[in-house]
Amino acid sequence: MSDYVLSDETRNKLMKVSTASVATALYKRGLRNQFIQGVQPVSWKGKNMVGQAFTLRYIPAREDRNPITVFRNADHPQRVAVDTCPAGWVLVMDSRKDPRAASAGSILVTRLAVRGCAGVVSDGGFRDAEGIGKLDMPAYHQRPSAPTNLTLHEALDINVPISCGDAPVFPGDVLLGDGDGVMVIPAHLADEIAEECAGMESFETFVLEQVNSGASIIGLYPATIDQVQADYAEWRKREGR
Structure with missing residues (x-):
């Protein structure tokens, strides 16, 4: 074991x-x-x-x-x-x-x-x-x-x-x-996977909010545009995440 x-x-x-x-x-x-x-x-x-x-x-x-x-x-x-x-x-x-x-x-x-x-x-x-x-x-x-x-x-x-x-x-x-x-x-791997996935879930919640508001997924998911990262950082601060 x-x-x-x-x-x-x-x-x-x-x-x-x-x-x-x-x-x-x-x-x-x-x-x-x-x-x-x-x-x-x-x-x-x-x-x-x-x-x-x-x-x-x-x-x-x-x-x-x-x-x-x-x-x-x-x-x-x-x-x-x-x-x-x-x-x-x-x-x-x-x-x-x-x-x-x-x-x-x-x-x-x-x-x-x-x-x-x-x-x-x-x-x-x-x-x-x-x-x-x-x-x-x-x-x-x-x-x-x-x-x-x-x-x-x-x-x-x-x-x-x-x-x-x-x-x-x-x-x-x-x-x-x-x-x-x-x-x-x-x-x-359990501890590091749990930590990484907690962040992934937070980002995907942000992405879904953006998509439901009409945003394109290009550049958003995955985040390949700098502005997306900035918007996500601001969202985390606002949401306390």
Whole structure:
């Protein structure tokens, strides 16, 4: 697991920025594949999900290893992951991009919420999605799924590097989810990305105001005209940003 600890300051900054801004900031650093493809909010809460990654890896289920009785095992990795994901962290599941069987259901996700986890992400599906959508805790998946995970998936490894929606996720990386989806921020970049994106969001608010007032985007976005920079500086001063 990464030694990085997400500070309240960085968490608060990321709560106010978009996955789009983070994607651009990571792209500037040569990272193109940090967006978890194919996932969406079960029910958008109107606020970001921010937390470090605690991971669970599924492999294809082999029938003789995955009868329904395996859930009686106290050390079943799916159950252990749900009961050990730290408060303030996000449980991220590699479900092989296969939503035909559920990664988890409302009882397990409710357990995460009660334990104070920051969210849950799967590149597969959730069963009881309607109930999960009523929780305050953010949850992201491909689509609802009724069959138990045992029909297709075997939970195997806890807190190891995984792929989720084709994005690499290392334990301790920072997950940012908004209404569009989920970005994975490498832990060692999280503080500087949060700081940079806070500025990007401020500038884009300024740009939208200009565009809504009839301004052309040429020279404005990106800002290639000196007057734009001067106007933005004055706007920041006026808005207290």
